[in-house]
Amino acid sequence: MSLKEVGGSEFPDVDIVRSQSQKLQEELEMLGLKIKHHEDNLKFLKTEMDKMDESILQMQVDLGKHHSSARAQENNNLSPIDTERQTIENILKREETAAGLIYRIKLRYGQQASASPLTNDVLGVVATLGKVNDDNLSQLFSEYLGLEIMLAIVCKTYQGITALEKYDKEGMIEKRSGVNGLFLSIAKQPPGRYLVFCIENLRPYTGEFVADDPQKRLALLKPRLPNGETPPGFIGFAVNMIYLDHLHLSCVTASGHGLRETLFYNLFSRLQVYKTRLDMQHAIPYINEGAISLDGGIMKSNGLFYLGGRKNTEVKFPVSSGISRLPADVVEIEKQLKLMTWKKERLIEDRKREETLLNDVKKLFINQKEEYKKYLRETALNLKQVLERRS
Incomplete structure (x- = not known):
């Protein structure tokens, strides 16, 4: 704590106290914004993954119908x-x-x-x-x-x-x-x-x-x-x-x-x-x-x-089996399904990374908040001690 003497009495340097307190508050606010940023990213990723799950399920249903039909037709002519x-x-x-x-x-x-x-x-x-x-x-x-x-x-x-x-x-x-x-x-x-x-x-x-x-x-x-x-x-x-x-x-x-x-x-x-x-x-x-x-x-x-x-x-x-070329629409569905699955894997990796970043920022926020509280307690204690000595 920085102190200065005024008329033989010791008082906390108000400007320094105010500046340090404001600095700690701003750092807390910045960390709070980062927490919200990562939380928003996680919500977005979850929404995108839900959409992909629906699309993947529908593609799998469509392909299942095709392959079932193809197998039924092929069973009459198996080698x-x-x-x-x-x-x-x-x-x-x-x-x-x-x-x-x-x-x-x-x-x-x-x-x-x-x-x-x-x-x-x-x-x-x-x-x-x-x-x-x-x-x-x-x-x-x-x-x-x-x-x-x-x-x-x-x-x-x-x-x-x-x-x-x-x-x-x-x-x-x-x-x-x-x-x-x-x-x-x-x-x-x-x-x-x-x-x-x-x-x-x-x-x-x-x-x-x-x-x-x-x-x-x-x-x-x-x-x-x-x-x-x-x-x-x-x-x-x-x-x-x-x-x-x-x-x-x-x-x-x-x-x-x-x-x-x-x-x-x-x-x-x-x-x-x-x-x-x-x-x-x-x-x-x-x-x-x-x-x-x-x-x-x-x-x-x-x-x-x-x-x-x-x-x-x-x-x-x-x-x-000789069926080397599927209908163009089926080929496209399988291509899109694989691409969608690949993108989902990337989203899962992005989600893990965001969760790690969020946890790290939350830890920083908690530590910074404790530091701010400690600073306020020490400032109040010093001020109380000065007032007690004056009285």
Whole structure:
């Protein structure tokens, strides 16, 4: 407390007291305005999320009606082998793998599995996240990638990685948590090494996409001979021959990237597809990142050739049912649904951030208010002591 002497008596410096008191009041008012600002933001975010929930629900109803109708129509013309079911069954047979365990959980608990910390960030296994047009391509792509990658688990974020495996303070794997803990709970040995892709950590393709293509295929530059023509037998790029569910085409990552430009671009890159081994061999000078041929030829980008007879790969991509193009309005609904879901996730993050900021400002407000009260008490006490001495 600043004091000054007037006529031998000590009085509080009124100007300083008034100035300090006003300063503390203004700081309190400013913090109060910040609290109201964050509270208003939270109300706005809640309103927007409620609107999105209504829109998402309506879109899901509309899509449900379409798919129910499509299934009813398709059931009259099913192929003998349900390849998607077969792929999952072949994964389940591999009980010793993390992929087999993940799909056992998904089948046993259904929608409840999405609420489990262990699986709620898991998109699936590589083999289940794309389809191809025929069994030959399925065999080729699966053999090219190899069983270990086909069985790799795919997570959206790093949070999914940390849920699958935890470590103690010494950096050792905690055997009774994550995937290891689940294996032990069913009296089985943990799977050892297994692969997991984290989509948000994959470097995405940054080029253009094929214009007006519902599948969002990548606009990759085709190999060109000196005369400007493509090499004989060149069919296309493997990454563009993967058929994706429309819900996986965009907004899988926080930055809006889909599986084609993240996961499958990292797996296949610019892998070229040719009709025959002979076509592939003639095109070697124009192949930078590997090639395969429909008659079984496989060449890696580092000059590694696969020779010998072809393997019968069990875990392979499902074959597309042939309905690769949904009606335009359905495609648009699914696109909007994914976009809306992605925006809702961003709103949830914004809400968490606003709640944190609001809590921080409230703490500051309480501390500032206590400081103001303390200042007033000390000022009043000093004034009382001065008056008592004068009397």
